[in-house]
Amino acid sequence: MTRFVMNKKDDLVDSALDGMIYASPWRNLVRLQVDPRIRIVMRNDWQKQQVALISGGGSGHEPAHVGFIGKGMLTAAVCGDVFASPSVDAVYNAIINITGEAGCLLIVKNYTGDRLNFGLAAEKARKAGFSVNMVIVGDDVALPDNPQPRGVAGTLLVHKVAGFVAERGDDLAAVTEAAEAASRAIATMGVALSSCHLPDEQTGQRVPDGSVEMGLGIHGEPGVDVMQTQNSQQIVQHLLEKVMPDNDQPRALLINNLGGMSALEMSLVTRDLIESPLSRGSDYLIGPAPLMTALDMKGFSVTSMTLTPLFEEAICAPVEVTGWVQAVKIAPLQPVNATKEATAHPAQPSDNPTVAAFVNSICETLIASESELNKLDAQVGDGDTGSTFAAGARQIQRECTDNQLPLNALPDLLAVTGERLATVMGGSSGVLMAIFFTAAAQQLAKGDALPAALQQGLEKMKQYGGAQPGDRTLIDALQPAIEALVAGKSLAEAADAAQQGSDATASMGKAKAGRSSYLNSANLNGVSDPGAVAVARVFAALKKL
Numbered sequence: 001m002t003r004f005v006m007n008k009k010d011d012l013v014d015s016a017l018d019g020m021i022y023a024s025p026w027r028n029l030v031r032l033q034v035d036p037r038i039r040i041v042m043r044n045d046w047q048k049q050q051v052a053l054i055s056g057g058g059s060g061h062e063p064a065h066v067g068f069i070g071k072g073m074l075t076a077a078v079c080g081d082v083f084a085s086p087s088v089d090a091v092y093n094a095i096i097n098i099t100g101e102a103g104c105l106l107i108v109k110n111y112t113g114d115r116l117n118f119g120l121a122a123e124k125a126r127k128a129g130f131s132v133n134m135v136i137v138g139d140d141v142a143l144p145d146n147p148q149p150r151g152v153a154g155t156l157l158v159h160k161v162a163g164f165v166a167e168r169g170d171d172l173a174a175v176t177e178a179a180e181a182a183s184r185a186i187a188t189m190g191v192a193l194s195s196c197h198l199p200d201e202q203t204g205q206r207v208p209d210g211s212v213e214m215g216l217g218i219h220g221e222p223g224v225d226v227m228q229t230q231n232s233q234q235i236v237q238h239l240l241e242k243v244m245p246d247n248d249q250p251r252a253l254l255i256n257n258l259g260g261m262s263a264l265e266m267s268l269v270t271r272d273l274i275e276s277p278l279s280r281g282s283d284y285l286i287g288p289a290p291l292m293t294a295l296d297m298k299g300f301s302v303t304s305m306t307l308t309p310l311f312e313e314a315i316c317a318p319v320e321v322t323g324w325v326q327a328v329k330i331a332p333l334q335p336v337n338a339t340k341e342a343t344a345h346p347a348q349p350s351d352n353p354t355v356a357a358f359v360n361s362i363c364e365t366l367i368a369s370e371s372e373l374n375k376l377d378a379q380v381g382d383g384d385t386g387s388t389f390a391a392g393a394r395q396i397q398r399e400c401t402d403n404q405l406p407l408n409a410l411p412d413l414l415a416v417t418g419e420r421l422a423t424v425m426g427g428s429s430g431v432l433m434a435i436f437f438t439a440a441a442q443q444l445a446k447g448d449a450l451p452a453a454l455q456q457g458l459e460k461m462k463q464y465g466g467a468q469p470g471d472r473t474l475i476d477a478l479q480p481a482i483e484a485l486v487a488g489k490s491l492a493e494a495a496d497a498a499q500q501g502s503d504a505t506a507s508m509g510k511a512k513a514g515r516s517s518y519l520n521s522a523n524l525n526g527v528s529d530p531g532a533v534a535v536a537r538v539f540a541a542l543k544k545l
Contacts, residue, residue, distance in 0.1 A: 003296070004199045012199055013059045013081060017041060020066050026320045028070050032097055038090040040097070041066045042076035048100025051166040051175045052076070055107040055159060056091070057114050058083040060196075061218060064292040067323025068156060073163035074107075074321075082199060082295075083219045085113030091121035095130060103131030103172035107158055107179060109151025110138035131172055135162075135179040139188040139303065141242050142215025142224050152218055153256040153292040154186035154303040157315065160324070164314035178310065185306045187243040191227075191235055192258060192299025195220040214238060218258070218294040232265075232272045236302075240278035243304040248281060250307040252315055252327060255287035260298035269300055274330060283307065284315060284327045291323060347416050350408035356400055357545055359407070363397035365541040366390055366534060377530040385429070385530040392425040392433065410450065414441035414457075428465070429531070436461045451485035458482055469501075472508040474531030477501040481539050495539035502536035505529040 006012045017039060021029045032040035046052075055065050056078035065077035078094045080086035095104055104125070108118045115136060122132045139154030161182035166175045191212050197203045198220075207213045208226065212235055216223035227238065245251070253273060257266050266288035273279055284307070288300070305311065315327045366389045373386030396417060399405050406412035418437035421430050440457030444450065458479060467473040480497035489497075506528040 003197045006199060009200050013039065013079060016059070016062070017066060017079060020062070020322070024070075024322055026070060028320060029066065032076070032094070034093045034097070035089075037087075038093055039079040039086070040076055040090065040094045041069060041079065042094075042098055043069055043071070045071070046075055046098065048098070049102065050100075050169060051102045051172050052095075052098045052100065052104040053107060053159070053162055053166055053175075054078065054091075054094050054098065054104060055155070056080070056086055056094075056118075057109055057111070058085060058219070060295045061292050063290065063323030064156065068159050068321050070319060070321035072167050072317060072319030072321070073159050073324065085111065085117045088117045088120045088124070091118050092124050095121060095125040095132060096128065099125070099130050099132070101131075103133070105162060105166070105172065105175050105179060106132065106134040107155065107162060108134060108136050109155050110136050110148055111150065114151075133172055133176040135176060135183060137183045137186075139183070139186045140190075140215075140217070141187045142189050150217055152188045152190065152303075153254060153301045154183075154188040154305070156291055156324075157186055157252075157254060157286075157303065157305050157311075158182045160317075160319075161311055161314040163319065164317050165310075167317075178314075181308075182305070182311060182314075185308075185311065186303055187245070188254075188301055188303040189215055189239050189242045190218070190223075190256075190258060190299055190301035191239060192216050192223070192297050193230065194260070194298045196259065196295035196297040198295070212299075216299070218292065218297075220294060220297065232268050233276075236269060236272040236276055237278065239302045240273070240276055240304075243302055244278055245304065245306050247306070250283045250312065251279075251281065252284035252286060252305045252307055252311075253279060253282050254291070254303035254305065255285070255289075256292055256301045256303065257288055257290040258297040258299040258301060259290060259293035260296045261300055266300065273302065282330055284312070285330050286315065286327050287325055289325045291325075347406040347409065347412040349404050350406050351403065352407040355407045355410070355413065358542065359400050359405070359413075360397060361541045361545055362538050363393040363400070365537050366393035367397070369534060369537055373530045373534055376528065376533060379527050384427075385534065388425050388427060388429050389534050392421045392430065395420050395424045411441045411444040414438070414444060414453075432461050432465050435464055451482065454482050455486050470508065472505050472529050472532075474529065474535050476505050476508075476529065477532035477535040477539075481535070490543075491539070492543040495536070495543040498536040498539040502528055502532040505532045 028044055029041055030044040032042050052075040054076045055074055058080045060082040068074050069077055076094050076098050078086040078090050106118050106122055108114050122134050125132045137151040137155045137158050138149035140150040140152045158179050162175050162179040165178040191214050193212050194207050211226050211228050213223035214225045214227055255270055270288050370386035370390035374383050377383050377385035414437045418434040422434035436457040439460035440453040443453035443456040467475050469476055469479050477498040480501045481494040484494040484497045
């Protein structure tokens, strides 16, 4: 089964090119209509006064190469099928339609198909009277003994340098010389946790679980080594050992997402690269970003470029292309120091036997109900409601037994309870109960009676939690009980109201909050909400005191 969103495989590349043209914020890209089998995208503001820069290759590496067409970089890109070089005819037609008297430079990645097809097209164009030079980029250092190193993400730095020199009006010889010098100044190596998936084809998992493959190619070619780790620092150390030059010259680092890495992972890699002793002295960072991808390959590559004054000026120059990211001057992190403010509510322990009895009754009820509430929650949630409430109850009961609670100052007691529950209960339940008690404590401190204070705590819980009566939550039991108390009814009547509210949740066919909201009515029918059951049991215990 394919892992691609597509209409027809044969239309995939053409449709994707149209999408890239639509998305260009400068509206500066256009298709060159030569033949249905030829895909050439070019600058629509091109007037042929300067040296033309043409690159390209197989598709599947987006945003390369179309994403780097525009003022300051490429003039045009010739696009083949996925991972397939464009034809000689395609490259030839790009040259003759785009090249003016200033001539043309072809920037080609070092793959056999690209070398041959671009090379033959260049020869044909020269025969036709065009001035054409070609630079072959082979920045991959994974295979140091290979006489034909592959061209990978470092090619983009050659585009950038050549584009800068061409844009300022230098002649073909100077642009070619700058591109060749840039090619010699770069080194790249990649790593991946898994290979890429081709459209409409099955791809096996070659990289063992828990490992990474070092030095694999941008078409899914096998790497040169497997490291039995996925530790970012260890991987980065190995890459830097391969790509960093043995000199003290200024450097730029380009960090390229090969297509399948999350932004979180790429940010971690970036931090480890910059903070590694091996990269000390690096001046600029380009990325992390998907620049030259390998479809959805879960991996990244690192390119080091030794800088000259020209290269530094070139990589920092603004461009009008969609794929490039601005080079950033690397500087040490400078966090702002601040004093941590204490959030604990200051409270002096005090004794009150009546209040202690209420506290212990609530805690003992929740602890005794732990197993049953968990079983109930297992039918409609994740099975931990009982454990969550019991954890909070044990903490409060422990502090009550150790005479650590301000039992004789009710506002302080509710505030401390809120703080403890937020810490020990965990998840949303702990935060909601903390909101309830904290808001109630504030109202008590203002002089409100306890029922009115509890009602204010309930309103805050509803406001922040988003649940309302009828949503099949503990509010269905808690609200009628508190309303009974506010109306001056007895604790026994409040307990009855809580029980009726709890029972009603069993017939509510749809939950609108909490994990139960993900279940259909067939799973909920006849099962009471465990939070509402817990509230009903607490009030039932309290009415016996």
